[in-house]
Amino acid sequence: MSPDEIKHFLVVYDLATGKAEVQPFGTDYDAAQKAYAAAERADADEAKFDIVLLSADSLETIKQTHSSYFSGTSSEQLRELLAS
């Protein structure tokens, strides 16, 4: 798979709720990077989010390799994580 086929996802993780919102950019890395920088700048003062740009063949891969953004923060969810 060439770099052109890789898809880019801006993950905006809300530190208060523990939920991640994913903005997909398809294969447009430039657009994704612009959005990345803009999101970071918008959050610079308040730092309410953990923002990261991740890329892979699919969102499923990212949910595996960077699962901590998606596994939730409640004790119940953490317990499930330990059980798995």
Place this chain on the structure above:
Amino acid sequence: MQEQDALVAVGVTEDPQADLLDLLDFAAPLLDFVAPFTHQAELEDATAEQLPPRLLVADRESLGLEDLLHRHADRMALRRRQLPDPPQAWLVAFIILEEVELIGTRDQRSGCRAGRLDRGRRSVAQRRRDGRTIADIVRVAIEGHEIADDRVPEAAEAIDIVEWWRREDAKPLSRVAANLRYYAADYGNPVVAQRLKKAPTISHKLVREPNMKLSRMADIGGVRAVLPTQAAGYRVAGRLRKNWTIARFRDYVGEPKADDYRALHLINRNRGRLIEVQLRTPLQDAWANTVEAFARAIAPELKFGGGPPELRYYFIAVGESFARADQGLPTDPALRSRVADLQKAVDTLLDRAANES
């Protein structure tokens, strides 16, 4: 030296990080912008005959640089000069593509297009005069709560530079990830993901480590592969070390970190950029992500060797037990009962956390 001349040292090399850093280090005080990247790939078509494979420290005529510069003069905003004293006489200094683009971008944002190059040059020249580096400026930006109003533009510039630098890592990162996918495909459907480092993390690292530079930060671009077995991990690492320029190899499987993190880490030099490669087994990946999830949810200190002791010991025990599984060793009963005991303590901790929330 005239103030309006912005100086950037350029060397075209296959291995600029290794070969140019020494040069740049000593030249840095004289330069506006320490930018050890290679343009060989971009310039290849035009200069294939003139460019030796490794073009380093020598006088510029012997390198064919003169001709190269003329060919690209219109794109490069060519302004070169020789520095005054030997051994600096061979140091060709001029503005390179990226620097021009950086200035262009910055000025487009502020809406002043006319005379943008000169304005940009003045700004970098001023930076040189007071002897500070980009990292210094970022340090000011981060400690920005206390900076005077007249430093605000400087802080904004530092953020521009960090973003620009990160953008420049994107292509090498994608290349490395594509290569890694190719190697990983020998072991089933490759699980490979790449990430560009968060700007706040980059900035904090510059602030935390006084000698850190953007050009030395090895993981602004990072790529992670999950491989089915430890043997596959070592084989892929072996191939990478054989076929790639590897600046650093860290075997955290043989020598786990204090918190029991295990993986193979390699730093690849790719066209002048340092890209970090992490190779993990599925168990190592699950372990690291679980620690990350706990750090995120209840104990950020976990990632720095802190946090509640029962949690730390629990993850160390689980890590050991996973490592045995990765090595194909049978379950160790003593270890298993330790994990079970610690799990009870962690359960209590989670109950407490649930009640508090």
